[in-house]
Structure formats: structure tokens, C-alpha cells
Amino acid sequence: MTSESSKGISRRGLFGAAGAAVATGVAGYVVHSAVSGEESQAADNTGPVEFHGPHQAGIVTPAQDRLHFATFDVTATKREAVIALLKEWTAAAALMTAGRDIGQYGAVNGPGEAPPEDTGEAVGLPPARLTITIGFGPSFFVDAQGNDRFGIKAKRPAALVDLPHFIGDDLDPNRSGGDIAVQACSDDPQVAVHAIRNLARIGFGTVAVRYSQLGFGRTSSTSRAQSTPRNLFGFKDGTANLKLEDTDKLEQQLWVQPEDGPDWMVGGSYLVSRRIRMTIEIWDRTSLGEQEQIIGRGKGTGAPLGKADEFDAVDFNAKTSDGSLKVPADSHVRLAHPQFNKGAELLRRGYNFVDGSDGLGRLDAGLFFLAYQRDPRKQFVPIQQQLARADKLNEYIRHVGSGIFACPGGVTPGSYWGEKLFT
């Protein structure tokens, strides 16, 4: 158990007892040992994931079922205020991921005259594999007017590019950008919502929520121990993803290496987020055969067209008896495959969303695409340029939100999110 996670009030079985002193050593769940976040997948889905480690948790951690993602704009003008917030956020995140209330008194043990330190909706809930992952957007380093608000302009990584316009982009500025992104993933939606809500509450006066997105039904597996889930088009999604077990590939494709720089990003990764609306009503009137030609895989098995098993390698040269390619030239998996993208891969970690309907009788539904990578200039950008140009899937999707964030390496006990950026 880490020093931060031994503080605070356990959410389970302790509320009603007075103060933090009783919180240590008694808990309604088994407190985890200090293993790295990516290895500490609980046997069930209720336990904690270790917050500290060489990399931030929530990247290769086996994808949880629920997402609450938010971006924040910094409203404070002083560098010291940002540092103070990052310290406070880090301490709160360590507690929440351990399944503890935040603050000294938590949700219900504080003085009656003051607002509670913790908003309380997670009282009684287990940690539910909560991970909280932070990233910094380009505007954190240099704002829209070109100002170096916090004295970190020179520390902006070259890889943290402003994403170019892609063909077909229909981006809503109110669902794009942000100085800071926080990804909260959990197997309990209320635990994920509680995490973002409490960070927003702590940040009042220093940051303001720019937008947030709920997601469900992880659309990727990030470990071979997980089965492949389905997206809202009904296809298995995440089959050919980078996975926790691919340790060599993770160094090549996911984690920023010392030779990449800057120093503060070593062990970190770059996150690209895209809110992709899926016109599911049109998709649902498309024949099964056409759907499979568009994706390039079978809908039932998830196998590449012409193959039997989900994890069979794709044969891009295979032809049907009439001489056409079994995996069509404009199919999604062909255009996204590393063979046609100079070997570039992504760790996809997206979620389905349905945000009600749009007033025209259509569901506002889609994929909140999240992808981590070592260098977006060599990975997301060229892959998306190719998809935007030629992917048959484009007839059924629309990119309506976008973000790019530099997610630093892991937090060690006693340090805080982004500390190396400010020292």
C-alpha cells in the first residue's frame, strides 16, 4: 500500500467512523500490494489498480468497461496555481483509485458547517479498477494568442503537434481541444463519474471543464486475457490492437524513449481522442455482405475475409474466383494495417457512446476513439490521412471532436503528475 493510498477514508464499511485515523489498516476490501498498474488487474472487476509505477495506469491496463473522459481549460494565470492543482489532483487520484474518499474527512465525516471534501456518490462502492490518466494539450504550453502562460513553452514536445485538418472532419470546437485531459476508466460507471467530478470540484477557480464524454462497452481489448468486445456497428473491435503482453512492441510503438525527448515525457505516451459519430440508422440498412466488405473482416467471427479464425493473419493478396481482392482495397482493416502504414501501430482504447438522440430521430451514437502512441506524427496522423482519403467506412462515420495530449510517464510515491515538466 502506498503512502497516499493509506490515507483517506475507505469507502467501504467505514463511513460513520470519525476521521482519518480510523481509515488506515481496516478496509472493506483487500488492499493491493505495490505492483505496477498494468500487471495488477484484479481477479474480479472490483479491486484496485496500482496508481504508481513506471507508466501511468490506464494505458496498457486491461481496458475497463466504462469511461468518463474530460478536458479542462486552465483559468488561473499563475504557474504556482497550476502546480498546486496538479499536486492536489495527484493525491486525490491516488486515494480514489485505492477506493478511498478524498480529503481528511471524506464524504460524511467532516464538520457539518463545511461542504464535504468528497462528493459521496462512490461511498460503499469498491475501487472497481479505477484508473485516472492525465495528459497535457498543445494549448497548455502556448495558448491561442501565443502566450507562454506558465513558462513551459520550451518544454512542448515536438511530437505534440496540432493535428492537421483531415478530409471529412466536421469538428465542433466545444468538443475538441483542452489544456488538460483526464481519462477515468472503471468497471463501475459511478466510480468513473465520481473521479472526474471530484477533480473538477477540486479544480474550481483554477480549471474549468471544457467538455466531457461518457463511454461504455470498451471497444478494444488491451490484453490477450480479454475477449474482444464489439462496437456499435456490431463488429469485434480491438483484435489487431497493441496489447500489454507485446512488451517489445510497446517500447517501439507506445512509450516515449529517452532518445525521443523531452526528458519529462520519457515513459509517457501521446493520446489522440476523436469523437466519431456513427450513422447507425444507415449502417443498419446495409447488407451483411457489404458491412463485411467495408470492414474487411467477418461480422460473426471477426476473422479477416477469407480466413476462419479471428486472430488469423490477414492475407492482403488473396483473391476471389472472380479475381477481386478478398480484403478490398478500400476496406478499413487494409487501410489501417501497419503493412500499408510504414509499420505504424496504435494502442486503441476507445469506448462506445450514445448521448441520446439528435432531434431528427437519429441516435447521437458512435465511437469515442482513444489511441496511445509514441509519436503521433508517425502513427495517428498518417494512418488517419489514409483512412480519411479512401476508407469505405467514411460513408457511415463523421469525426466531430478531436484532441491530442502528451501523457507523462508514471508517478512515483511523493511526486505529482507532470512534476518533471515544472522542475
Ligand SMILES: C=CC1=C(C)c2cc3[nH]c(cc4nc(cc5[nH]c(cc1n2)c(C)c5CCC(=O)O)C(CCC(=O)O)=C4C)c(C)c3C=C
Ligand atoms: C486513425 C485510426 C483509426 C480510426 C479513426 C478508426 C476508426 C474506427 N474503427 C472502427 C472499427 C474497426 N477498426 C478495426 C481495426 C483497426 N482500426 C484502426 C485504426 C482506426 N480506426 C487500426 C490501426 C486497426 C487495426 C488494423 C490491423 O492491424 O488489422 C476493426 C477490426 C478489428 C480490429 O483489429 O480491431 C474494426 C471493426 C470503427 C467503427 C471506427 C470509427 C467509428
Ligand SMILES: [Fe+2]
Ligand atoms: Fe478502426
